[in-house]
Amino acid sequence: MSYSRDHLVNLYQAMRLARTFEERLGVLYRQGKTHGAVYLGIGQEAISVGCASLLEEKDLFSTVSRNLSAWFYRGVKPEHVMARWFGKDQEPSHGRDLGLFLADLGTYGLTPFHNGSMASWIPSGAGYALAFKMRRQRNICLAFTGDGATSPGDFYEGLNFASIHKLPLVIIAEMNQFAYSTPREKQMPVTNIADRAPAFNIYSETAYGNDLFTVIDAARRGIKHARQGGGPALIEFRTFRQRGHGEHDDCSYVPQQVRKFWEQRDPLLMYRNWLTGCANITEAELSCLDDEIVSRIEAAVEYAKELDNPAPETVMNRLFAPSAHDPDSEDWLQVFEPIVEPAIPKLLAQDASPSQGSHF
Numbered sequence: 044m045s046y047s048r049d050h051l052v053n054l055y056q057a058m059r060l061a062r063t064f065e066e067r068l069g070v071l072y073r074q075g076k077t078h079g080a081v082y083l084g085i086g087q088e089a090i091s092v093g094c095a096s097l098l099e100e101k102d103l104f105s106t107v108s109r110n111l112s113a114w115f116y117r118g119v120k121p122e123h124v125m126a127r128w129f130g131k132d133q134e135p136s137h138g139r140d141l142g143l144f145l146a147d148l149g150t151y152g153l154t155p156f157h158n159g160s161m162a163s164w165i166p167s168g169a170g171y172a173l174a175f176k177m178r179r180q181r182n183i184c185l186a187f188t189g190d191g192a193t194s195p196g197d198f199y200e201g202l203n204f205a206s207i208h209k210l211p212l213v214i215i216a217e218m219n220q221f222a223y224s225t226p227r228e229k230q231m232p233v234t235n236i237a238d239r240a241p242a243f244n245i246y247s248e249t250a251y252g253n254d255l256f257t258v259i260d261a262a263r264r265g266i267k268h269a270r271q272g273g274g275p276a277l278i279e280f281r282t283f284r285q286r287g288h289g290e291h292d293d294c295s296y297v298p299q300q301v302r303k304f305w306e307q308r309d310p311l312l313m314y315r316n317w318l319t320g321c322a323n324i325t326e327a328e329l330s331c332l333d334d335e336i337v338s339r340i341e342a343a344v345e346y347a348k349e350l351d352n353p354a355p356e357t358v359m360n361r362l363f364a365p366s367a368h369d370p371d372s373e374d375w376l377q378v379f380e381p382i383v384e385p386a387i388p389k390l391l392a393q394d395a396s397p398s399q400g401s402h403f
Contacts, residue, residue, distance in 0.1 A: 051322055053116070054096060054255060056332060058088040058311050061112035063336050064121055067344065068128060068142075072290045078130040079141040084109030086253075086285035087217055089310035092116050093258030094185060094215050097266050098152065103171050104185040105154040105164045107192070108143050109217065109284070117151045122343040131350035137361070138353040154184070162192040165201030165214065172210035172275075183211040183269045191222025193236050202275065206243040209274035213265050216277060217252065219284040220305075224296045236279040245275050252280030253310040255317075285309075 065083040072081040084091065091106070091113035098104060098117070106113055114124065126133035128142035135147055146155035154171060156164065168186035175182045192198060193216055205212040216236045220227060233239060240247030246268045250261035258280060265276030283305030287294035318324040 048322070048324070051318060051324065052332070054092055055314060055318060055329065056336070057092045057095075057112050057116035058255075058314065059333060060115045060121065060336050060339070061088050061091070062311055063333075063340050064115075064124070064343070065111060067340050068125075069286070069290050071128070071344070077128040077142070079128075081128070081290040082108035082143060082288065083286045083290065084111055084284075086305065086309060087219060087282050088112040089255040089258050089314065090215065090217055090252045090280045090282060091187070093255050094187070094262045096259065097262055098185065099182065101152065101180070102182045102185065103148065103152045103154050103168075104187070105156065105168055106143075106187050107156065107164070107189060109189070109219075110187050111143075113187070114145065114151070114153065117153065119145065119147075119151055119153075120343075121339055122346040125340075125343040125347040126350055129347040129350070130352065131347055132353045133347075133350060137357070139361070160197055161195045162188060162198035162201070164188065165192075165198050165212075166204065167201075168212050168214075169201045169205040169210055169275075172205060172212040172269075173208060175211055176208070181211075181270055183213055183266055185213045185215060185266070187215045187217065189222065190216060190218045190220075190227065190236060191225070191230065193239065194222075194230060202243050202245070202277070205275040206245050209272065211269040211272075212275040213262075213269050214275065214277045215262065216279045218249075218279055218281050220282075220301065221284060221288070221294075221297065223288040224292070224294075237277055240277045243275075245277060246273060247277040247279070249279040249281065252282035253305075253308050253313060255310065255314050282310075283308075 062085060065085055068077065068081055069083060071077050087109050091110040095104065095113035095116040104113065104117075111124070115121070123133055124142055124145065127136065127138075127140065127145065130138045132138050136144065144156045145153060147153050154164075154167070164186055165188065168184045171184040175184065188198070201212075202214070204210075218227065218236055222230050227234075235249045237247040237249045246265060248261055248264070251257045261278055261280070265278040268274075268276045283301075284294075285302075285306060286292075315329060318329065319326055
């Protein structure tokens, strides 16, 4: 496959944008300036970008916590992502979700992050794929997942359903060596995630996830299989998570020789070396782009700081679908009785009696 110069630069830009954003986000987390836990995908950018680059119009994809570079490749703006980590009143969630829970079906084809239980995004992805098949659309749903999420039941139920109905679902499994702090050999009875595919009679393969072009080639085969009606595909990419499970985790459980091996194979560094050595793109050009990206991220931080926090009175807004039975705003006081005193302390008190009741 041939690549235009612009395409090559766009791939690099999405990877670099994600890396710079996450490095800055890690600092903000340690300064106590963000809300909630922070999970970074440093070292895994090639997988997200390579797979996202193959999506067509109206395809859908779901991400978990380490696929920020896929968002940026699809056009998500850094300032909007940063605003989410600051909990600000920014569309589409208006401060109600963590930064990694972005969803925008219409603009980016990005489905909601279903995290009620691990791997729940696999059966939901099968549902989107079923809709494509019922509508006779040639689109696919691509679902990213980590190795740890290939062990819970939702993974198998979703994959089983997709296989039975030959749905256009492509699962991208990122084997980053540790499910939180548990190495592969202590959480899986097989060597490869793809070894689980024969039980479902589906297409699968295992490939190296730190080389961008290897990722694109392997993902293209799986996507082609699903798009042409062959049923689901499970593509496993071997990679390494260069940071802890979250920024609260110092990943001291990772052997130093393992860390050194993979850091020497950093996907961003490998791709940058290829661009300067094989694509006639100079170090000066890439350094200039790097500087522009740093400026964009700093601007995103300032943008997020300046936005308003969500108004407290809107806390119930958009939690439920509109209904004809919804009260008008002036009727809220008649619908909800104010809680003057918490009920739980009363229930725990020694002199509590059933007659005291509860406001809940």
